[in-house]
Amino acid sequence: MQTASFTGFIETIFYILAFYYIFKFLAKLFLPLLVKKVVEKAGQNFQQQQQYSQDNSWKTTQSKDEVIYNAANAKNPRETKKVGDYVDYEEID
Template sequence: MEMASGSSLLRTLAIIILCYYLFKFLMRIFAPIIMQKAVNKMQEKMQEQYKKQQEQQQNTTTQSTQFQSKEKGKVGDYIDYEEIN
């Protein structure tokens, strides 16, 4: 079995540290952009849901108003049923 030399170990550690700091630097640049896009997308979804809810509420209100107006104008005959033995 071959032992790793000190220079290859240092080189590996240097690459790992360099990758870590590169990742950290890139996240400082791109994380706010990514977060802003995610927030905008969530905001759009919430607005769509709000609009759908408002439309549904208006439709329900309109339908109940129409039903009530039909009921008020409708006068029918009263039929008395008798029980037959």
Template sequence: MFIMGLLRTILIILLVYFGFKILARLFAPLLLKFVAKKAEEKFGGQFGGFQNPNQQRQQQKQNEGETVIDKMPNDNKSSNQKVGEYIDYEEID
């Protein structure tokens, strides 16, 4: 009785394992295509693939060779000249 239960359990485990392998071979290409398509959409949106309708209208209005400045830079930048103290050192072998 114990041996029959053990054999039945091993058989079920083997069927699940081989069934999973067969299904993985069938559906893996579809899954990879789906993931690649989503990644392409995501990266395409970040690198200029997606444009706002307002941006498209502005690009159509611009003439060739025309320079457009969207934002004027701040001239109030002041650099801190006293950044720190320079320490000279000698390397000891």
């Protein structure tokens, strides 16, 4: 069985600090590259989705040659429903 020693404690603190600063240094080097790659990939996916949706909408609009216009709905705008009367309340002192 091992007992705790002061030198072992100092050595552990040294390893923790060394790991922290090495990790911090490597993060400064590689994190911007990683973020740049992720942003580029997201941009490519967005462009592909936009292109796909534009192609599909263009194909559907090209296939339809007729336009249906309902004149009855255009002359009578949609009325709002009246639910009830407005009641004005007075404050009593």
